[in-house]
Amino acid sequence: MANPISGSLRLMVLGVILTLVGCFMIIVGFTYRDEAKHEATTPGVIVRVIHGKSTTYDYVFRVNGIKMNDSGGACKTPLTSDGCREGGQVLVYYGYEPTTSSMLEDFADAAREKLQLGAVLSSVGLLMVGVSLLMRKFGTASDSSEDDHDSSNHDDSEVISIAPRD
Numbered sequence: 001m002a003n004p005i006s007g008s009l010r011l012m013v014l015g016v017i018l019t020l021v022g023c024f025m026i027i028v029g030f031t032y033r034d035e036a037k038h039e040a041t042t043p044g045v046i047v048r049v050i051h052g053k054s055t056t057y058d059y060v061f062r063v064n065g066i067k068m069n070d071s072g073g074a075c076k077t078p079l080t081s082d083g084c085r086e087g088g089q090v091l092v093y094y095g096y097e098p099t100t101s102s103m104l105e106d107f108a109d110a111a112r113e114k115l116q117l118g119a120v121l122s123s124v125g126l127l128m129v130g131v132s133l134l135m136r137k138f139g140t141a142s143d144s145s146e147d148d149h150d151s152s153n154h155d156d157s158e159v160i161s162i163a164p165r166d
Contacts, residue, residue, distance in 0.1 A: 008135035015128030022122030029114030035095040036107035043079060044092035044104075057084065057104060061092040068094075068102070076105040 044061030047069070058071045070092075075084035077091035084090070094102035103110060 008132040008139060011128050011135065012132035015125045015130075015132060018121050018125030018128065020125075022118045022120070022125055025114045025118030025121065027118075029111045029118055031099070032107045032111035032114060034097070035099070035101060036111055038097040039093050039095045039107045042092050042094065044090050046075070046084065046086055046088045046090060049084070049086055057090075059090060059092065059104065061094070061102070063094060070102045072103045072105075074103065074105050074110075076109075 040063075042061050042063060044059045046057055046059050048058040050056040050058070054073055055075075056071050056073055057075045058069065060067060060069045062068070075090060077093070078084050079089040079091055082088040090104050092102050092104060093107055094100075095107060
């Protein structure tokens, strides 16, 4: 039988990681929700698209005549058919409260998405931590009885000798 303690430890570590990631996403979701209360929109232009493990969109826009630039991983607000390509026009959502930020999607939609995903990840992570604690509590008693049983069946009289070759 595999060692359930190492399995429960892995489950606990994964559960803690999922819980922390979920909590971070919830915090980001609440920040986006607050930004949505003060958001405004303006047209912008994609200046560069970087493809790699994920896609990053660099864009420029103007607020009160001041040229600003930013980047983001989502492009959900194209204004034309080529909006999410270099030179394409997009709708930029921006806000100054509680922080200065912008994105190419509505802050309210982004908040809802982050809050839902964060709640799911945190819930699954906490469930995994609980299961790992139960595995540790109930798994250690059965392991010690199996180890005692297995050790009584071993014949300790056999000796293996390894001698160097000449």
